[in-house]
Amino acid sequence: MSVTNAENRRFGLAGYMNELSLLSAIVILYLVFGLTANGFLSFPNQINILRDAATIGIAAWAATLIIICGEIDVSTGPMVAFISVILAYLLQWGTPTVLAFALAIVLGGLLGALAGALRAWFDVPSFVATLGLWSALRGLALFMTDALPVSIGRNDIVDLLDRPFLGLPPAVILMLALFVLFLFISRKTAFGRSVYAVGGNPHAALLAGINVARIRILVFAIGGAMAALSGILLLSRLGSGNATAASGLEFDVIAAVVVGGTALSGGRGSMVGTLLGVLVITLIGNGLILLGINPFIQQVVRGVIIVVAVLANIQAIKRSRAQRS
Amino acid sequence: MQQAQSAFEARPVVASLQGCSKRYPGVVALADADFEMRAGEVRAMLGKNGAGKSTLIRLLTGAETPDTGTVTIGGEELAGSDSTRAAEAFAKGVRVVYQELSLVTELSIAENLFLGRWPRRAGVIRHGQMEQEARAALDSLGVDLAPGRIVSSLSPAERQLVEIARVMIGSPRLVILDEPTSSLAEAEARKVLAAVMRIAAAGISVIYVSHRMNEIRQIADTVTIMRDGRIIETVPVEGAQTGDIVKLMLGAEMDANEHIQPGLRGAPVLELREVSLAPKLDRISFTLHAGEVLGIAGLLGSGRTELLQLIMGLRNRSAGEVLVGGRRVDGASYRGMVRRGFGLTPESRKEEGIIPMLGVDENTVITDFSAVSRNRILSATRIAEATRRVIERLQIKTARTDTPIGTLSGGNQQKVVIGRWVHAGSRVLLLDEPTRGVDVEAKAQIYRIIRELAAEGCAVIFVSSEIEELPLVCDRVLVLRDRRIAEEIAAPGIDQDRLLAACIAAA
Numbered sequence: 168m169s170v171t172n173a174e175n176r177r178f179g180l181a182g183y184m185n186e187l188s189l190l191s192a193i194v195i196l197y198l199v200f201g202l203t204a205n206g207f208l209s210f211p212n213q214i215n216i217l218r219d220a221a222t223i224g225i226a227a228w229a230a231t232l233i234i235i236c237g238e239i240d241v242s243t244g245p246m247v248a249f250i251s252v253i254l255a256y257l258l259q260w261g262t263p264t265v266l267a268f269a270l271a272i273v274l275g276g277l278l279g280a281l282a283g284a285l286r287a288w289f290d291v292p293s294f295v296a297t298l299g300l301w302s303a304l305r306g307l308a309l310f311m312t313d314a315l316p317v318s319i320g321r322n323d324i325v326d327l328l329d330r331p332f333l334g335l336p337p338a339v340i341l342m343l344a345l346f347v348l349f350l351f352i353s354r355k356t357a358f359g360r361s362v363y364a365v366g367g368n369p370h371a372a373l374l375a376g377i378n379v380a381r382i383r384i385l386v387f388a389i390g391g392a393m394a395a396l397s398g399i400l401l402l403s404r405l406g407s408g409n410a411t412a413a414s415g416l417e418f419d420v421i422a423a424v425v426v427g428g429t430a431l432s433g434g435r436g437s438m439v440g441t442l443l444g445v446l447v448i449t450l451i452g453n454g455l456i457l458l459g460i461n462p463f464i465q466q467v468v469r470g471v472i473i474v475v476a477v478l479a480n481i482q483a484i485k486r487s488r489a490q491r492s
Numbered sequence: 493m494q495q496a497q498s499a500f501e502a503r504p505v506v507a508s509l510q511g512c513s514k515r516y517p518g519v520v521a522l523a524d525a526d527f528e529m530r531a532g533e534v535r536a537m538l539g540k541n542g543a544g545k546s547t548l549i550r551l552l553t554g555a556e557t558p559d560t561g562t563v564t565i566g567g568e569e570l571a572g573s574d575s576t577r578a579a580e581a582f583a584k585g586v587r588v589v590y591q592e593l594s595l596v597t598e599l600s601i602a603e604n605l606f607l608g609r610w611p612r613r614a615g616v617i618r619h620g621q622m623e624q625e626a627r628a629a630l631d632s633l634g635v636d637l638a639p640g641r642i643v644s645s646l647s648p649a650e651r652q653l654v655e656i657a658r659v660m661i662g663s664p665r666l667v668i669l670d671e672p673t674s675s676l677a678e679a680e681a682r683k684v685l686a687a688v689m690r691i692a693a694a695g696i697s698v699i700y701v702s703h704r705m706n707e708i709r710q711i712a713d714t715v716t717i718m719r720d721g722r723i724i725e726t727v728p729v730e731g732a733q734t735g736d737i738v739k740l741m742l743g744a745e746m747d748a749n750e751h752i753q754p755g756l757r758g759a760p761v762l763e764l765r766e767v768s769l770a771p772k773l774d775r776i777s778f779t780l781h782a783g784e785v786l787g788i789a790g791l792l793g794s795g796r797t798e799l800l801q802l803i804m805g806l807r808n809r810s811a812g813e814v815l816v817g818g819r820r821v822d823g824a825s826y827r828g829m830v831r832r833g834f835g836l837t838p839e840s841r842k843e844e845g846i847i848p849m850l851g852v853d854e855n856t857v858i859t860d861f862s863a864v865s866r867n868r869i870l871s872a873t874r875i876a877e878a879t880r881r882v883i884e885r886l887q888i889k890t891a892r893t894d895t896p897i898g899t900l901s902g903g904n905q906q907k908v909v910i911g912r913w914v915h916a917g918s919r920v921l922l923l924d925e926p927t928r929g930v931d932v933e934a935k936a937q938i939y940r941i942i943r944e945l946a947a948e949g950c951a952v953i954f955v956s957s958e959i960e961e962l963p964l965v966c967d968r969v970l971v972l973r974d975r976r977i978a979e980e981i982a983a984p985g986i987d988q989d990r991l992l993a994a995c996i997a998a999a
Binding site: 354355356357360361363364367368370371372373374375376377378434435 | 826827830838843844845848849850854858859861862868869870912916
C-alpha cells in the first residue's frame with residue numbers, strides 16, 4: 168500500500184495519467200467492437216478474451232520486471248513451445264504429473280537464468296542472449312518432434328487445468344493470482360525495488376551495495392519459469408506438446424508491457440499498466456477476428472494500433488508533466 | 493612583469509581582452525579583465541576552482557559574450573551575436589582542447605581529425621587526400637602515428653595527441669589546452685608536453701591550463717594567476733617561486749579561526765601498507781582511526797578517486813596490503829567492504845549516486861532493506877520513519893519523503909547519498925568530492941554533518957579538490973602527488989598555502 172500510494176501521491180492525478188489513458192483506450196475498444204463485431208460482448212467471448220489474456224499475461228508479468236530492470240527477453244514464444252514438448256515427453260515416459268510440472272518450471276527457470284548469466288557476468292546484451300535462446304529452443308523443439316504434436320493421452324490433472332472453475336478457466340485464475348503476486352513483489356519486496364533501482368541507474372545501485380548481477384539473473388530466471396508455466400497451460404489446452412505453438416508470443420508480450428507504459432530504457436513501469444496493456448492487446452486481437460478482417464490485414468491494424476497507443480500515451484504523460492512543472 | 497613581456501614584445505598580439513567583464517546571476521565571473529597573448533607565447537593559467545579561468549577561455553572562444561569590454565582575435569574584434577561568435581572565433585584561428593576527449597573511438601585517426609568536415613567529391617570521402625593532410629598535422633606535432641589507425645587501439649596519451657593534432661588542421665593562431673595531462677601518467681605526459689612546444693615553435697600561441705608546476709616550468713614562458721574573477725598578475729615563469737605563486741592564487745584568505753582542533757583518535761579501523769595501483773598510485777601507506785576525518789588532497793588525475801576505489805575493492809591493487817580492524821583483507825569485493833561497514837559516495841553524483849526516478853525514501857533505504865522490512869516484506873511505515881530520521885539528521889530539504897530525488901537540488905541529493913550510509917550504519921565513510929556542484933549553504937551543512945559523524949566515532953575519508961575546505965573539515969590531510977603521498981599535514985597546522993604548494997610542486 169505504502170510505496171504504491173507513495174508513487175501515486177508523488178504525481179497527484181498525473182500519477183494515474185498512464186492508467187487513465189489506457190482505461191479510456193479499453194473503453195473505446197469495447198465501444199467500437201461492441202457496436203461493430205457480432206457477439207463481441209457475449210459472455211463466452213468475454214471468457215475467450217480472458218483466456219487469451221492469460222496466455223500473454225503470465226509471461227508479461229515477468230517481462231515487466233525484466234524491462235523495468237533495463238533488459239529485454241525475446242525468447243518467450245519458443246520457450247513456451249519447447250517446454251510444452253519436453254513436458255509431453257516427460258508425461259509419455261510416465262513421469263508423475265506434478266513432478267513433471269515441477270521439472271518443467273525448473274527447466275524454464277534454468278534456461279532463463281542462463282540468458283541472465285550471459286548478461287550479468289559476460290556482458291552479452293540481453294537482446295542477443297535471448298535471441299540465441301529464441302532460435303535454439305525453437306530449433307530444438309522442432310528437431311525433437313519433427314514439427315508434429317506430441318500427444319500425452321488421457322491425464323486427469325492436465326485435463327483439470329482446462330476445466331472451468333467457478334465459471335472461469337484455471338488459466339485465468341492463475342493469471343490473476345500471479346498478477347497479485349507480481350504486484351506485491353514489485354512494490355513490497357527488496358528484490359522488487361532493487362529491480363527498479365538497477366533499471367534506473369545500475370552504477371548507483373551497485374555502489375549502494377545491491378547485488379546487481381543477482382538481480383539480473385533472477386529476473387530472467389523468473390521470466391523462464393513463467394514461460395514454462397505458460398507451456399504447461401498450452402499443453403493442457405491442446406492436449407499435446409507442440410513445437411510450432413506460441414509463435415510470435417514474445418512480441419505480444421513486449422507490446423503489452425510497452426503499451427502499459429513501462430519504459431524500454433528501464434527504471435520506470437508498473438504491473439497495473441501491464442495488466443491494462445495485456446487487455447488492450449487481447450481486445451484488439453479478439454475484435455479483429457470477430458470482425459472477420461483478413462488475417463494479414465489484422466497484423467497491419469494491430470501494428471498501427473500498438474504504435475499509436477504508445478505514441479498517445481507518451482504525449483499524455485509529457486503534457487501532464489509539463490503542466491506540473 | 494616588464495621582463496615577462498619583453499621577450500615577446502616584438503611579436504604581434506594574437507588575441508586580447510580589453511576591459512572584459514562577465515557576470516552570472518549572483519556572481520561576478522570575470523571583472524574588468526585585460527589580457528594579451530603574443531605569437532609563439534606559451535602562457536600557463538593558474539587559479540582555484542571558480543577563479544575565472546574558464547570564463548576567460550569561453551570569452552576567447554566566443555562561447556560567451558562579455559557584458560562589457562571587447563575580445564580581439566588577430567587584430568579584429570569579435571562582433572558576432574551569441575550564436576555566431578563561436579564560429580567567428582574559430583574562423584579567426586582559436587582552437588580548444590577540452591579535458592574530456594571527444595574522439596569517435598571506432599573511426600580512424602584521419603577520420604577523427606576531419607570529423608564532420610571530411611574532404612569529399614560527390615559524397616564520396618577522398619581518403620587519400622584526408623590521410624595526407626592528417627599525416628601533415630601529426631608530423632607538425634612530431635607524432636609518429638599512422639593516420640589509418642583506429643582510435644580505440646591508441647593509448648590515452650596518443651588519443652590526447654590526436655585531439656591536439658585536430659586543432660592543428662586549418663590555420664590556428666591560438667590553441668587553448670585545458671588540463672591535457674591530468675589523466676596521464678608522467679612518462680606519457682611528456683609526449684604531450686613535447687607536442688605543445690612544437691606548436692609554440694610554429695609561432696602559434698598556447699594557453700595552457702594546468703596546476704602541475706613542474707610541467708609549467710618546462711613549457712610555459714609566462715604564467716597568469718587569477719583569483720575571484722580577476723587577473724591578479726602575469727609573471728615570467730623563470731625565477732617565479734612556487735610559494736609566491738601560491739600566495740597570489742590564495743590572496744589574503746580567511747584566518748584560522750574555524751580550523752579544526754584535533755580531538756582524541758579512536759582505534760585504527762583501516763590501514764594501508766605500501767599499496768600500489770599501477771600506474772596511478774605507488775606505495776601508499778596510512779592508517780585511518782575511528783573518529784577521524786582524513787582529507788585527501790591532490791590535483792585532478794592524482795589518483796584520489798582510484799585510492800578510494802581500491803579501498804572499496806572496485807580496483808585490484810598491484811602490491812601491498814589493506815587491513816581492516818587489524819585484519820588483512822584480500823580480494824574483498826565491494827559488497828564485502830560494505831558488509832564490513834564501509835560506504836562510498838561517488839564523485840559523479842548524477843551518473844553513479846542517485847537513482848533519479850525513485851524517491852528520497854528509496855534512495856535512502858537502498859543500502860539496507862532489511863532494516864525497513866517486517867518478515868522480509870517492506871514496511872511503508874518503517875521506510876518513512878527511517879527516511880525521516882535521515883532527513884532530519886542531514887537537514888535535507890524535500891517536500892515529502894517520497895519526492896523523486898531527481899527534482900532535488902544538488903546539495904540535497906548529495907546529502908541523501910551520504911544519508912544512505914548513515915541509514916546502513918556504516919562506520920567508515922569514503923566521500924569523493926562530496927561538495928562538488930553544491931551551493932554554499934549546503935557545503936557548510938555537509939562539513940558539519942561530517943564533523944558530527946566523526947564525533948560519533950565514524951572514520952571519514954574526505955577527498956576534495958577545493959583546497960580551502962580541507963582545513964575546515966579535516967583532522968589530517970594527505971597530499972597525493974606523483975603517485976605518492978607527498979606530504980601529511982595535521983590540524984591545526986593545515987593551511988591552504990602549504991596544501992596548495994604540496995599539490996602543485998615539490999617543495
